[in-house]
Amino acid sequence: MLADLGFYLLLLCFLSTCYGVLSAVLAAYWRHRRLYRSSRLALTATCVMALSAAGLLWYLFFHRDYSVAYVFKTSSNDLPQIYTLTAFWSSLEGSHFLWTLLLSIYATIALWTYSRDNEHIMPYVSASLQAVLAWMFYLAISHSDPFLRMFPSAADGQGMNTLLQNPYMAIHPPTLFTGYTALAIPAAYSVAALGYGDITEGWLKTTRRWTLFAWCALTAGIILGGHWAYVELGWSGYWAWDPVENSSFIPWIFCTALLHSLVVQDKLGHLKRLSLILAFLAFFFSFFGTFITRSGVISSVHSFAESPIGPNYLAFLASMLLIVAVLYGFRAPSILPPEADKAWGVSKESALVITQFLLLTLAAIVCVGTLYPIISEAITSERTTVQAPYFNAFAPWIGLGLVMAIALGNMMRYQSAKIPNGAKLMTIAAVCAAPIAAVLIIGGDVLLTKKPFNLGAQLVGLCLCAWSACCLTGDLFLRIKDLRYKLGLFFTRNLAYFGGYVAHIGLIIAIAGFLGNYRGMQKVATLKQGESIDFYGYNLKFDEIKIAQKDNATLYQGFINVSRNGLELPPIHPARSKYPTSSNLNHEIALMSTFWHDLYVTLSDFDRDTGKKATFEFHINPTVRFVWIAAFVMVTGGLLAISDRYRGSKSRDAIRATE
């Protein structure tokens, strides 16, 4: 009964967004203010109804109503209460609905918090957002209905995917989807600018905020996903370049590129059309990622047609692309920079263009690598695989370029070929970087790396990272010095710059952390009770396997006593867990983290009769913690930049026009 109500709410949402699109388009065409307001009200109503439907779905989960197919499929009686709530987004229909729900929330916020400067393009914004929503709701009621009933109802559900019973999986999807859906707002403003035929005064301010918000959410979401993979999957890595990860990374790259083109647009009024394209593509690729992972096309071209979702997505993506391309073709020529005769030369804006190039190349490589198996299978009908080794052949070079570009680009100034105090700054940075690099190299035991290429890559990488961070800090110091150390003034006027500084430092820390992948160590050993092995200064002594119960899982825990250099450390318990609804044994890894490395232990196999013998995999993963710290630093940088109230609040175009 309640489930039917949920379905009708979704149906109403669909109808209301259809009305919203129609009224917004007519409002834009007739320039009819009240019609636009009714379109906004339609969206608001949609948002409220979608929220109620979500509440209803949660209620059904909470009361374990197995007459609803989705609840039956993704939860069971033994599931802890907290995961009954996150089971909402643990499978296709629910995560599709979460996507739609978040989009309707952010779209509503975007329409109500508009800037007066943008008033005349709001109908276009409303139309674009609701067009996407209408299509999402159409899918929800036609092919991906979370409220689908089943008969007869069951006494117990099939259970949630056991790998998702992890706190990180509870927050990773909403965070990532927040990023995806927030990207819809810059895209909608781009379409609006194209529809209107010009960039309005308040465009930059609004777009910049939403892009930054999306960027923060995407950064946090991606790293949370990596953290989940690290602690849950038991293969001792956080990033496998698999299609699902890649399809979250590509929008992140476009979002980052967009932020950098918005900076140039803010300062000089140039790269407007690039911003429009990037804003659209960032959102397009977040959709595209959902399409390739959800349609089944990624596992094989031939599974594409099995689910009606795939062709539907494809049709929508194609029509979205077509509409925007046509709009762009007609309208973009009139969106011009303030002066046409700009000579770019060697300058900060040129450095930013090079950054764009590097970022977009990375996006292209990731995209080619992700899609290549599909393309190749379609053309040659031979299956191929593109995995980490392919991406790792290219990505480090782009990373190297980015670290250099961050250092040089930040020291440069707009419309000037000269770096103020350039030679001095770079020399001092090199001097300061030397001890930092030395600490990183010695502390991380980099010199233990055996392969010459890996060793070289780490040495060069760490030195460059340290130098780049020092250059950034030197430039920050120069800017504060230029303001005669008036920190108050600096932080009110330059908070966005400072946010950028923090975010860049975060990226450099992350890259230093990624370099740790070049010197991972591992050992596999089968130990009998009382036996011990020595591994990287650790002495690990196996005691026995014990059986324990944790929530709904039965754990087979291996007890290992750890000492390092003679010092007794708390014992660790790598385990396998067995959930009642699944026949699989999941990994419950044991992790002993220090600042410089993680000791990561998994239980591969054990003697199930006596529990006195087991095979373990021991890994040393250097500088993994750097990556988690980096995520925090980057998101902090992004939030600082959002809270800047000065940047972008006045369009410099407008100032120019009145001059």
Added chain:
Amino acid sequence: MFLPNARTVIRGLLFAALISVAGSFPCLAGESGPVDEDALKKAWPSDGPQGELFHEVSSSLRCPTCTGISVLESDARFSQQIKSIVLEQVQAGKTREQILQHFTERYGPWILRSPPAKGFNILAWLLPLSILLAGPPAVWFFVWRKRRVVSTLGVRAADDIIKEMQARLEEMRA
């Protein structure tokens, strides 16, 4: 439309079945069943030239039942079997190329984690390289080098507009 040959279809179905068994998530390592006493005894070598070769080879073969990871990182049953074959061949003194060849003959290039750079697959490697190499000249050509011409009247305009205006002027004179 693309017509797959029968072998591809069968292999596709086989893997689809395997993947659906393993669950929809990457590297579903654990599979139930009785303990394989052999697997328990087996510890992969981690040191010495043999250990290095083993690592290198097994990290360039994909785990057939997972998405995204190598047989080295996976302890799915299929990967375990591949690893023991690799280990046997390493101990038999075969080279990296020979072992990879052995697996490519059996499973097709699909088993390699990155497509071999020959035949059609060379495209996968050339595409990114060409973007990387052609990009900077393109940026230079289209952005940096481009200068606008300033007409004699002091009106700043692009070449083609000036040409068009001159053509119109000629027309009016004629």
